[in-house]
Amino acid sequence: MTDPDSPAAPGQSVPASGPRSKSRNTGRKNTKSSTKGPNETSTGRNAPRQSKLGGVLAVIFWCACGITALPIAGLFTLIMANGFSGLIWAVKEIFAGVTLSAQVLRLGLIPQVFLFVWGLSTVVLTVARLRQSLLAIPALLGLWVVISILCQIGIRNLMSANGAGISDIATLLPGILMQIAATAGLYGYFREAERPRLFYTR
Template structure:
């Protein structure tokens, strides 16, 4: 007696999961997004809206060195916040746009961070930035550039990001 055979149907693709390095990146982006928001909400809770606004504007206003360094230091932080918030949002939406937008925003962060670090060094050094400033900043800048390049490659070639974001909403 022979057993009747059934036509073989291809197995459905496994659902895309947020796991591995992609999950670690996602949760780090959640932390980068949550920390400034928590600080801002704490400031508002402690001082009220008017008090928080006054403290923030007073700390950024002025032409003094502390205010200049603060403004220069916040530029890369704001860009990193935008990168993290967009990555969180695009990941939750499983939006295909994350594959191209997120790596490019990180590249913008590296450029802004590089500029800000040299500008801060130039502002605080009596004779301006020199070769020693370049030597002091290069290890960190090379690490940032290397990490951004790895992230760029992971989102372009990595199996998990390709599977996760291309099975999403199509945005």
């Protein structure tokens, strides 16, 4: 019989003790379980933060506030300078005028009106935090892009003697593509980003 405390003979291996191997396995399990905790808690902590107005969504909201406020301020400025009679005369001149300048001004104001509608709708939908905002805000901006493109081509058609040609449309193309890209980016942000989804659905 051999003494357990005696050194091992040459060529004879010493078996690993049971308690030590168990403690090592337990330590590995604890290490794995400890690495899962911060990831799970960080997701839970980010959810309330993402549900608040901030980041890119806050930039869009405050830009919509500015787009809404500027025409209203311009309207009140016109009333203060010329009175209601001057406002009525300006509206008649814009929408009933037959001169070239009146037609160009009318085509230039139509996209501004629709942009005002988009800004006002964005402010109202964001304050109300309606779920429909995820589709309505990009859709209204897409409608504005279509109307803006048609009005730009119409203005070029009025200002050219032979109508708008390929060269005229080519000069408008960079701005048109930029508007389309911005609208597509807004649609993708409202469709795929986490903050708008959490903000408008809580």
